[in-house]
Amino acid sequence: MGLIIALNKGRIFKECLPLLAACDIAPDEDPDASRKLIFETRTGGHQIIIARSADVPTYVEHGVADIGITGKDTILEYGGAMGFYEMLDLGIGKCRMMTAGPVGVPEPAGVLRVATKFINITKDYYRQQGRQVSLIKLSGAMEIAPLLNLSDTIVDIVDTGNTLVANGLEARATICDISTRLIVNRASMKTKFDEVNGLISQLESVVAS
Numbered sequence: 309m310g311l312i313i314a315l316n317k318g319r320i321f322k323e324c325l326p327l328l329a330a331c332d333i334a335p336d337e338d339p340d341a342s343r344k345l346i347f348e349t350r351t352g353g354h355q356i357i358i359a360r361s362a363d364v365p366t367y368v369e370h371g372v373a374d375i376g377i378t379g380k381d382t383i384l385e386y387g388g389a390m391g392f393y394e395m396l397d398l399g400i401g402k403c404r405m406m407t408a409g410p411v412g413v414p415e416p417a418g419v420l421r422v423a424t425k426f427i428n429i430t431k432d433y434y435r436q437q438g439r440q441v442s443l444i445k446l447s448g449a450m451e452i453a454p455l456l457n458l459s460d461t462i463v464d465i466v467d468t469g470n471t472l473v474a475n476g477l478e479a480r481a482t483i484c485d486i487s488t489r490l491i492v493n494r495a496s497m498k499t500k501f502d503e504v505n506g507l508i509s510q511l512e513s514v515v516a517s
């Protein structure tokens with residue numbers, strides 16, 4: 309039985325294709341040369357769905373994809389899903405979820421204005437810190453917010469740190485480490501047990517090597 313695999317568009321998709329190819333799962337045409345969003349695979353009768361990151365857990369939770377590959381940030385932000393299991397750390401897409409603010413400017417006392425697209429992660433973090441915050445939801449390019457005095461702080465993903473530096477910001481606290489994870493729909497774990505576990509074992513070997 310073929311598997312339906314949902315992958316994040318963009319960097320995760322590009323980094324995952326070689327891992328899947330090493331497990332004999334490859335799209336039947338070049339995704340870079342096509343606007344298609346669902347690809348059949350050359351062998352094995354699988355399907356690969358190219359999704360927006362935030363939608364990968366949704367597809368897997370609803371069972372329209374058996375497997376999803378996405379960042380830990382996306383999984384955490386999606387919240388306490390009951391419909392899937394996180395099964396494997398693929399060891400790619402490593403970065404950190406951090407707070408950051410303007411270089412040399414201390415955080416103000418009182419209510420902190422925090423801009424982010426990771427509302428749930430941010431709420432949880434400041435709740436644990438016991439800090440009262442006013443959250444400002446953005447869709448990306450959070451680094452702009454302190455420059456425009458829309459917020460005091462941002463919560464965002466930091467990889468090289470170059471984006472922060474380029475915008476006069478400095479990293480402050482690390483909220484959590486992020487990497488790319490494989491998630492499996494709960495029902496598929498039973499109905500496609502052999503296929504799912506076969507792929508996880510293969511990927512484990514590929515990642516280990």
Ligand code: PRP
Pocket residue numbers: 448449450464465466467468469470471472
């Ligand atoms: C992420 C993140 C930062 C940047 C950090 O954005 O939001 O802007 O990467 O990387 P760096 O520390 O290596 O500079 P991404 O390019 O993934 O796009 P996004 O804003 O759409 O999330």
